[in-house]
Each structure stands twice: as C-alpha cells, then as structure tokens.
Amino acid sequence: MKYRNNFLREVEANVEEGEWVKRCMQCGVCSGSCPLGPHWDHPPQELFMMIRAGKREEVLSSESMWMCTSCYNCIARCPRELPITHIMHGLAHYAVRLGMVPKNQQTQKFAQKFWNNLSKKGRVNELKLGLSLYFMNGFMEGIKTSLKMQKIGLGMWKTKRMDPMEILGGHGCKDTKGLQAMLKKASEIEAAKKVKV
C-alpha cells in the first residue's frame, strides 16, 4: 500500500539499522555528499522516501544501494545521525536474502566472490581473488586483462609482494576448521530468521 507504514515496518524488522529510516528529514545532505551521488538511480534520501511511500519492488530490486563504497561521508554529515552507509548495506543484504537483486549486479557478484574466497580459509587469497575478478566477465576478457597486468604481476613477484604458489591453495588462518564451524552455525541462525513482512 502506498504511503502506508507496511513497507517501512518490514524494513525496520528485517534490515540492519532499518529502524532509522523513519527519522530521515529529507534534507538531502547525504545525496549531496556522496562522491558517487550522480551515478545512483536513487540517492539515499530518495530511497528513504521510497521506503516510506511503500515502493517495495523498486527499492529492493534497485541498483542504488549497491553503489555505496562505504566512504562514510553521509554518516559523517547526516544532521539526524542516521547510519546511512550501514542502512545501504542492510538493504543490499536484505535484497540478497529475498533474491531480488538485479541479474548480473557487478558489486553483488564481486561481494559474493570475496565472501567465497574469504570464508574458505579465513584469509583472503589475493591472487585467486584478483584472477577470479579478471575472469568474472568471460574467459577471453580474463586472458586480455591478465596479459595487460603481466608486468605488474612480475614486478610484484620480484619484490615479494605476490607469491605465485598461492594459486595452489595458499595459507589460511590458524584454525580453519573452527572458523568453518562458526560460519556454519551463523548461517544456520541467519536462515532460521524468518523474513517478517
């Protein structure tokens, strides 16, 4: 329902820091402060208004909150002290849970790769993460990018900034098994959470 409280309540119940949305006073300082502001379909202030206007589909399937680079400019400047960055990530995360993220959302894809990479051994394998990024949009493009980055890669190897052996598995944290157990438990808890609408 338009301009009713239902979607606002849903956001409050399910989105991290969502209870702040109603406190936005529409001053627009966040939108004006965002370094990527002009590239957002709906800057944060507008997203908040859309939530209040009950535009559930449009908000959750929006690309906008995926544009956030966590620079924290908006949080620093918001006169109402809304944790805007966190709300953006909260909205993005909620959209993932509901499966409403637009197809081929680049930020979302990268975030997923990062998570998969990290959660395996408790440490980010930079070589693998970098290469998987090169090949994210197809094999040929991956080859092209790799060739382009060849020099830099060799330089890093020489100065011991990169170990090519990491490709074989790489190092992890001390107790990888313990970590896996923790993550498993956490995802069970998360999955048990019902989406409240």
Add this chain to the structure above:
Amino acid sequence: MAATKKLGAYICKGCGISDRLDIKQLVSTATRDCKMNVVKEHDFLCNSEGVSMIQADIDAGEVDHIMIAGCSKRAKTDAFNFDNVAMSRANLREGVIWVRPDNDDAQETTQEMADDYIRMACAEVKFMTVPASSGEQGRTPHVLVVGGGFTGLKAAIEVNKAGYEATIVEKSEALGGTAAQLYKSIPGKSPFVDPKEPEVIELIKQVESNSKINVHLNASMDNISGAPGRFNADINADGNIVSGIFGSIIQATGFTPYDASQLPEFAYGKSPDIVDQLGLEALAKVANGGAIKRPSDGKEVKNVVFVQCVGQRSEKEGHLSYCSGHCCLTSVKQAMYFKDNNPEVDAMVLYTDLRMPGAGGEDFYRSGQNKGIIFTKGQVSEVVPGTNVTVKFQDLILNESVELEADLVVLATGMVANSGVNVETCASEDDDAEAVITNKEQSVLNLDYRQGRDMPQLVNGFTDSHFICFPYETRRTGIYSAGPVRRPMDMIQATEDATGAALKAIQAIENAAIGRAAHPRSGDLSFPSFRKEGCTQCKRCTVECPFGAINEDEQRYPLFNEARCRRCGTCMGACPVRVISFENYSVETIGQALKSVDMPDEFDEKPRILLLACENDAYPALDMAGMTRQEYSAFVRIMPVRCLGSVNTIWVSDALNNGYDGIILMGCQKGENYQCHFVKGSEMAHYRMSKIGDTLQQLNLEIERVQTYEIAITDIHKVPKIINDMAATIEEIGMNPFKF
C-alpha cells in the same frame, strides 16, 4: 529671555582633544562669541573630578544651562547626567579630531570645525529650558486586558503577580478562547515527546479565584479615551456599561482561523471527513484518548492525512501570504493523538516546508517520526470528497503525482488576526487583497482617537510596531498587543508575549505617573506644547503624529495627550506656522544653532554643509565613522535631531539664507521595511523634502544642494562618502550666492 539663564561652558581636553585643538581659542569662542557666563576647561571632564566640578557650579547656582564640549552626546551619558539643568553637547572627539587628519594643512579647517561646534551647542542650550513636569501625572495601577483567551489570561496573571490590578474583557461567554477548544497542547518543556495537558484550564482557575483580577464576559469595548495613566474605558458587559479608569491596556484578542471554505480545491465543507485543525481538536476531545472516529459514519480512523500550508504561504489571491508558525507543530501533535492511541493507524503529514519553531520544535518533530508519523514532501493539488476522501498530490522528492485515499483529512489553515478596523485602509479606501481577509468590520478597542478606533496594523493585518526592534511596542503608547493578534504564534510564544506585554503595560503606568516618555526616548521628561494664538488649525500635526497622540478639541485646536507622546517631534516638523515646541528641543534651538555657525564669505573657498542627522541611526553611524577614523570633509556641520520627522522646512530655508552651500538630511529607512524608530518620521521627512525642490528653484538654487538619505546604523562607510560627495558637488556647482 536669555538674560535670566545662567550659562556654563565646559571644555574637555582629554582623549587627545588638547593635542589636536587650540583650547585657548575654544575658550575664547565660548566666552567672547557665545557670551557664556562660566567657561571652564578640564583635563578629563568625565572623571569624577570633572563631573563634580560641574556639579559644584550647578549646586552653587552659578549655572543652570550647560554646554559640554568633548565627546559625542552618545558617549559618557552616565557621567554627564545632571538633574534640573538644560544641557547640550559639542562633539569635538568623534565629530572633529577623529575624522580629520592630524597634519598642519588640515589644522585650520579642523579648528574652525571645533569652534563652530562650540558655537552651535552654546546657541542650542541658550534656547532650551529645563523640562518641567507635564502636569498630567497620575498613577493608575490597573491594566485593562482586552481578550480572555490564553494570552489575555496569562497577561492578567502576570500583571497581578507584579502587584497590579487587572480587568479582563472577554467577548464570548467563557474564558479560555481558542486554547480552551484544544484537546492537548504542544509541550513547552523538555522532554518534547508527547502532547501535554492544556495549561489554559489552570489559568482560568487562577483568574477566577483571584479577587484582583476582574472578569467581564459577553463584553466588548464601547469606548476608550484618554492616555496612559488615565485611560477612560466604557465596557459593555451584557448590555450594561461599566466604566473604569485604567493605567494601560493589553490587547490580546487573538485570531480567527482562516475560513477553509474559501478554498474550493480542498473541498472543506463538502465532506464531514475534511476538517480543519480546530475541527480535529473537537473530534479528539470527543474521543478523549480513545480511537478518533470520523464524523461521516463514526468509523474508527485508520488512516489520516494532514495537509500543511492550506491557503497560506501562498501569493494566490485571497490566500494568506505568511506562515502561521504553529501549524506544523500542531499537525505533529494531532498525528500523535492517533499514534499514541493506536500505532497501527497510518498518519501522514504532507508538507512543502516543515517549520518547527521553538527550543523543542525539532525534538517534537523527531518524536513524531519515532512514533511512525510519515512525513511526505508534497504539494496537494486537490482533495476529493467521497466515502473515503482522496488526496491528490505531487510527491516533491520522488517527483510523481499520487492519489491517496484517507479516512480523514485535516487541513492546516492559517491565523487571521482579530485586530479590528484597519485605520489606515479605512482612511484611504484602499482595497488591497490582504486587507479583505482581515476581520476589519468591527472595531475592537473603539478608541476615541483622532487617528482611528483601533491600533494601526503593521503588515498582513497584525497589530504591531516593529516586531524585531521593538517587540510589544505599538503605535499607540500605553496599549500593547500580545499573542496571535501581534503576529502568528503558538502558545509557547504567546506565554512569552503575554509576559512581555504585561511588563510593558506596567512600565507605561509608571512612566505616565511621572510624565516620562516611553521607548525610544525612554525617560525624556519634555513634552510638546503649542502657541494657540499662532495655530491655524491646519491639522497637520494631528494627522501626521505617528502615535495618534494628538486629538482635536471642540474648537478644532490640537489637543496634546502628553502621556501618549513619544517625543519624536514629528508634529514640530509638520507645523507650517512653527507653534509647536519642546522645552529642550524646538524650532529655535536647532534654528539658532545652525545660524550660529561662523559663515566664511564666498571668496574664502570654504563651503559649509549642514547635516541634520537622526540621533537614532544616522548619528551613531557618524560617530562610528569617527571611531573607525574615517576622514570626511571639514566643511560639514552636523546637528543631531530627534527624528528626521522633526525637521521643519524652515531650518532648510534658514540654512540656505544663512549661506550654507549644501544640506544633507539623514534619516532611517522608511517604507514597508522601515527602521524609523518613530515609524513614520523618516517617511514624513522624505515626503516634505520632495517638495523642497520647487522652493529651491524659485530661489534659483540648484536642487542638488538639498539631499535626503536613508541611513542604517551600519552604514559607517557610507556616511563619510555622502559628506565628501556633497563637498565635491558644491565644488562643481559653486558656492551659495546668498552668502553675506
């Protein structure tokens, strides 16, 4: 006349005056040219030794008219404060040494300047007399409060707490006014979270149980005559006339809600489910904390839309152009009525700009947001009645048009002041769109004043003098407006207003008791008197007085009411036959001062420029030009005047006949956003001076020789330029041919 006066001249040598000026020469000017009986110099006149030297002469009966040469008349007023003497000041510091370069070339003209200021101040004081009391004194410690609403009650209580009696005149059958119609009110104290119980019930109790506060219900004012300290009021209470004498009056007649049925697009009156804010208060009172039901079918309201700025802050014809200041807070409060009872109710406030005034305004807004009120920035185009009311609006953030159904729509309409007849438009038959909205049919105060039966209105029908510089002060001395009749406001502000007006009313009583002027010439004991034999009954003084102080007697002569007078001298400036004067300020004091200047002849190449400067803004600006050491021409001779309105055109023609080459008049800003401390003085002066061009042309003089300026107190850098430009103009057009 001058023979009986004992004249004393005191010349200060401090602050570098003796380094820059020839004191012997000044003393000789005062003694020989000005024939002052006692002439003394002192190294540091404003210290206790210097002051006691003057006081000793006064006590010994040596002097009763004193001229003090030193700093500006605006400086050291505490030190040079002598009782029972007439006093003038020659400004040698800010007006001479601080605005002139310290070099040998400038020395001669600088000294001439100082000598002339001594001559002017001596001439001025010679024609003054010590102000005596007006004989109008009397103390009536009783305040008449017109209006028994929240502001009136509060004012009466405050007046009473300070030890004065109060009488409330209320037109309806009960006290409380609009405030009594409210279910709850906006919180005035921290935490600003929830609506609070209305204070007005308590106020009514206090008033009803107080024997020193009289209440007349179903009453109105039949007539008010007199002046502060002795207002004679006829109160028509239920048909019986009760007369009384009052010291001062507070008008707290409040407001009428703007009639929303004048706005067809909002369909007010077409459906019972479209109400204004007072309509919602009535529904909330019925619900009394329970669920609010809509009037059409008694269904519980599940969603409600509040529309802000209905017919206000709009330039459309018939709309109010101003913001009523309380409606945003009121809508938040009313939305809380719903949310506090049932958080599931959808309450939306549709606004274009939210304004949350007051210390707790923002907190209250935040509390509303926390309670889940939806605030939407949107412009409503139409409200359509029906089973459910439809609100059509443009969402200004999302930029799309929306149609929304609601159980109940509340319109936030504005405040229209109950200020009575518009004395100014009544006179000019001006049917200005805004004036039509004002409830001007009936007089509220029924003043027996020459200038109309109610107080003049400042803007948009509100009764005020100047709400920034002089809050509570009006253009009718001893009558103060408070509450929404003065400007749109909520009850928190009205509390402050009532208290302020109560203090003003008390001050008026005490001033009247000793014949003292009110703001801005507070404490002035002089008052205007007129020579009846010379009066031609032209009525210009009675018409032009900005404060309605002058009535006409049976023979149509002016009848001065001293206690109503603010001592601006606008009447004196208006009088074509110059019969009006104050004891310490008259056509003579200024006229003789400007004539006393030593006028160099045509071939000396030393022009003289007369500057008549309003003492409220222009003179301080000139002083500050001195303090910041800005130089200006030594040919100027500055004379402070009480108000530019007091400038009589005879001074201008006298000055030209005496050989002045140019005349500058500096008054305050006039017109709609006036800064004139006497409201109309500067405007009158500008009007009079606009006619002086003909006179100049008849004399074969260039019109550039007389120039009138509007000067603000901050125009510190502008005033020296104006003076220097005038000097340059004179160089161009040549000297005044009327020099001897």
